[in-house]
Amino acid sequence: MQVRPSEAGKTAARPFRFPVRVYYEDTDAAGVVYYANYLKFMERARTEWLAAIGFPLAAFEREHGVVFVVHRCEIDFRGPARLNDTLDVTVEPEFRGATRLVARQAVCRGDAVLTDARVTLACVDSARWRPVRIPAPLAARMEIPA
Amino acid sequence: MQVRPSEAGKTAARPFRFPVRVYYEDTDAAGVVYYANYLKFMERARTEWLAAIGFPLAAFEREHGVVFVVHRCEIDFRGPARLNDTLDVTVEPEFRGATRLVARQAVCRGDAVLTDARVTLACVDSARWRPVRIPAPLAARMEIPA
Amino acid sequence: MQVRPSEAGKTAARPFRFPVRVYYEDTDAAGVVYYANYLKFMERARTEWLAAIGFPLAAFEREHGVVFVVHRCEIDFRGPARLNDTLDVTVEPEFRGATRLVARQAVCRGDAVLTDARVTLACVDSARWRPVRIPAPLAARMEIPA
């Protein structure tokens, strides 16, 4: 497939990357990052990605009355991160529906992918916890074909 | 001070004890329980103590519109707890004021006190987060001279 | 496939269930259990299941020099657990290979399945973190056809 320069640029801009340092709090007695904590790292990166495209958490719920909740997560743990590592956590949206969003995420140390995941997020009404449409201004900023 | 048998008995009945098992999630790369996690264990024990004297968390806020928040904590880490330990976490209220409560707590493995703390809790209005009087029915159940 | 009564009984005996109480530490500002914490609940239940079939964590690494690490997790978040809920966390091994184990797990409140997952565990050498065969005495106790 031929890629036009403008599209190539867009692709190169992705995925979003967010650095995370590993502290004692993140590790366990096996000397590695505790498995559930990779999900914390991934949520930090999603939060920063949303802020980077114009939707900081605080404004999000206040202005639109919605929150994103994780509906499904498929995560592969390929290699351990360790104390004091500096990791990059990536976010790459791959599908956007009316009420949900699927993102690819990875936790990397340099070129090595330690953990990667496909995360399905549902947009829900923050009061009743029911699926609602992703607000149009946010959907527009996500740049993913529905 | 002379203690009457019935009072001695009451004292002996205290402190309240709650068992906690140490899992991987509680430990860190030094091979021991991560220091902040002792505060989690202590809150679990306080929650169970309140439930044991008739004030489960859910009812507490719904019926009285108040929550207890920790105002101050002095905690000594005397020895490490390790993976798979079974610990006892104790709660012993030592002072009750109009709006606050001071409790002594310890995390023990058998006879060894691994960590002990004095925790000051404030009773606050759950809506405005301001100090309010400890509800009378709860104060009555605490059996500590104000 | 026809099931003989004795086998039906065995099946009914499973899955293993472990109770978990939701404390403040488990919840987040959305008022529900934070998504990564379901993985903590699931690991507690796996640890207790292993202990129940004769393999407490401490003995496990000391005697066999192996640990189980999570290789993959597919988890569906179907409904939120909340503060003070008492949950049941289940473990049901569904496949055992030479070096890995796949378990179905669920977090339930009464009859409602709030979260369920398929978790793939690898048996690794605790020194070099390489896959090794599940020790025969443990494999024998798992009662799952390889």
Add this chain to the structure above:
Amino acid sequence: MQVRPSEAGKTAARPFRFPVRVYYEDTDAAGVVYYANYLKFMERARTEWLAAIGFPLAAFEREHGVVFVVHRCEIDFRGPARLNDTLDVTVEPEFRGATRLVARQAVCRGDAVLTDARVTLACVDSARWRPVRIPAPLAARMEIPA
């Protein structure tokens, strides 16, 4: 008390500050940062302070065979931090003995001190977990009169 310019300068240079963003993982169902998590923020800041004066965690144990463990913590919770807050966590060493260090720490939002603590750290042999002298090169970098 009169302060000479050179001392004023030194004082102004301190304390060390480290920024922390509040994510969902840090909060609880009361809508605020869970109390034990301030201790995580404080340890992140101590780790970054040690790295800033030349002692990154990894090198520390490898080269000197020692780790710092928290022996005592007195912490006052003055006001709640909330989701999406950007906080500054400070570290100001106030006393250095042969084997221990006392630091003042605070968690601030702008000019408001939300939590402050006095933390006593012991330098221990990482193998036997016994108190040992703070390595001379590190002590020299701390610039606190013993």
